[in-house]
Amino acid sequence: MTAVEEAPADPVGFGRMHRKEDARFVRGQGNYVDDIVLPGMLHGAILRSSYAHARINGIDTSAAEAHPKVKAVITGKTLEGLGLAWAPSLSHDVIAILATDKVRFQGQEVAFVVAEDRYSARDALELIEVDYEPLPVLVDARKALDAGATVIRDDIEGKSDNHIFDWESGNKEETDAVFAKADVVVTQDMLYPRVHPAPMETCGQIADMNKVTGKLTIYCTSQAPHAHRTIYALVAGLPEHQIRVISPDIGGGFGNKVGIYPGYVLTVVGSIVTGKPVKWTEDRSENLMSTSFARDYHMHGEIAATSDGRILALRTKTLADHGAFNNTAQPTKYPAGFFHIFTGSYDLEAAHCEVTGVYTNKAPGGVAYACSFRVTEAAYLVERLVDCLAGELKIDPAELRLKNFIKPEQFPYTCKTGWEYDSGDYPRAMRLAMDMAGYEDLRKEQAEKRERGELMGIGISFFTETVGAGPRKHMDILGLGMADGAELRVHPTGKAVVRISVQTQGQGHETTFAQIVAEELGLPVADIDVVHGDTDNTPFGLGTYGSRSTPVSGAAVAIATRRVRDKAKLIAATMLEVSPDDLEWEKGKWFVKGDPSTAKTIQEIALAAHGPMELPEGVEGHLDGSCVYDPPNLTYPFGAYICVVDVDSQTGHVQVRRFIAVDDCGPRINPMIVEGQVHGGLADGVGMALMQVIAFDEDGNCLGGSFMDYLLPTSIECPSWELGETVTPSPHHPLGVKGVGESATVGSPAAVVNAVLDAIGVRHADMPLTPAHVWRAMQGNPLRTDLAIE
């Protein structure tokens, strides 16, 4: 079951195989946005606020405009004239494209310079004078609703506080009743601090407005090119057919590249103003300080149980810090994303979840970083609470989980906050992880080490995700339903092209989606071209995030391919002069039942479909098919993770010694790619648990604004991952597959934290568990990790 490195075969369909896209990447021939050079292209740079909260009394751009290489300087005033100073956010708020009245977070966009080259544009930023009048700064979400708190969003008429929303799920009365009768209630406050996805390629865009044709061509680091195009059309009033959004190779996304940032809009304005293509590429500090952060959830969690360890109910009151603008990218009905799947993997009597969103003087965003719409926070909350309960009851945390899992025969299982879990076999995955880890031996080793004063910890996390958003009657973003299209065309010579709406950022779509077509149609993978990332050449769909590509677009491709196969059957029947009912399918060919010698291959059928043969009534020529897939439900991948750490008792340094990850995402289309996704997510988990945080000082200065301060895990912090799998197909997905891209990021932080706390014998301390913080926690004096304030 462990990840054995077999030599990849060349399967016609599912199986381990090398990626089609790698040939260009290993030659340095990837084509990322910043690699693209257009004739006459100019370069943009953004002046950003050094203050977290300040009124703008004036901006003097005259010196910048006089710079010999500067072509345009754009301020909020310029945009006001175009009606573009403010734009709708993805969450029924507005965001400032360039600040007009005041700045609301450090790093906010204040002016945009367009110049002949990158360096001159940066030079000119230094020449812009902004007259700021500093205002009181609010960085502590826990004080956002205090009387007398500075009001950040005074641009909203009548706004006198920093409240954004209250939202709840589950039944409060029932839950309170169960808590009242419970033998044991364990309560724990915990913070999932603000982190940033930090893909290696920062965000950037080139806008090229052709004034003659009126066509706007955009090259963008976008995970969702179709959504971008439609939003430009809706917001800027540009005709949608005249906008083409191209997402070329993307150097990692992790949710950072879903939304539309002011910089993107500014390249469009810059191109309209100058009549030339305008490129803007973030530097790393801009990326970390201004684009979508993740988490920032202050969670008060409670778990109720019987004294013998039966978990009865969960409830939480959570404060969500959304920064200066509410710009989370998530389905409209769910202001806290899918956080209400904090019910986890357990059979509960009741659950209730309340979330309050607030504004602070911090960068906007709120859903990013492989979180499956806040499932990360949910999984962390429940898996920490279960460990707290295990400590309270003095029950082994593995045993406590096994005792309370939803049983395999209970699926489909509707949880107390309304999610219908499609399928699962949790005990099987848990036991496999324990076997792989040698769990009992580890506990023995730990006991021996404790006798010697050595700190070793074993942490477990068992997660259930809800991914593949989603059924369009429940899920939309800005009114756009979350269904995705796919189109398959088989050429006369039997080669094929499949066009998809989702956009890879490294997940290997060019291989995986070709393998789906190969599996369903019997064409070699090498004969199938996957076209994506270009709105002019692909069907509509909402893009890649929330682990939705395979659950949604994978289904669309499978169904489109089956439609082609069905059409091929009618054509084969004509070729063989038999009734379609007399035909039998074997991968790649139709033949008369019981007589494989009559087989017509899909290639022969493709040629016939384009040839002179008379086709039956109602059958059009050519061989193609399409599908728009509206998922009937989400998919519910799950996994059992066990982390083993050693903690230095003198320094608080944590070394992750082993990490065992058993994932169940249904059948694996390309196991090599799935394992790679899991590896990356596990590194994310180690990073978030031990190193990564975007903290602020009391003046609102961002303390994670470069890779000197925002620490990402390297090869030294990461162990050699040990993977296992179980396979529980989704009953409603045509291929039985579930999403997996974010599973490891969702599931792993709790395992690492549980391991560290197990090692040091402390019930709770917040991430990131840096050496200083671990040491402080061991002294009973844990830090607040989100603020540089004692």
Add this chain to the structure above:
Amino acid sequence: MQVTMTVNGEKVTRDVEPRLLLVHFVRDVLGLTGTHWGCDTSNCGTCVLWMDGEPVKSCTVLTPMAGGREIRTVEDLERDGELDPIQQGFINEHGLQCGFCTPAMMITCRDLLDHNPDPSNDEIREAISGQICRCTGYENIVRATRWAADHPATEEVTA
């Protein structure tokens, strides 16, 4: 100012501003976009290339400092249509996903193998510890390098 250097075996002379970073010279002036720019603080290592046979982070080098030197980039790894074993290793062991850190990672790993043809996993991890990958969790980069160590090219690759 005028700067002359050898890039992937060819002599190039260009007029540049003295402050131009080598990473931007290679990318924007020469159009060799396999070398990437990922941070401003020499932490991420996506800009690694060879300068006089030593891997350097090219965001820490001013272009005039490369004057008279030999620069080699990812575009020069493949020779006569044959992939370098490190390139093949990255493909075979799934050592890359988004591909952004990959060129620089391959250069560091190639350089390690040139000096230590049979490195342990820990030695590989140490060699790449100055570079960041957000996709792979590093495990498959280690395996890719081991694959290359186990399948050396018939012809010696010179750095």
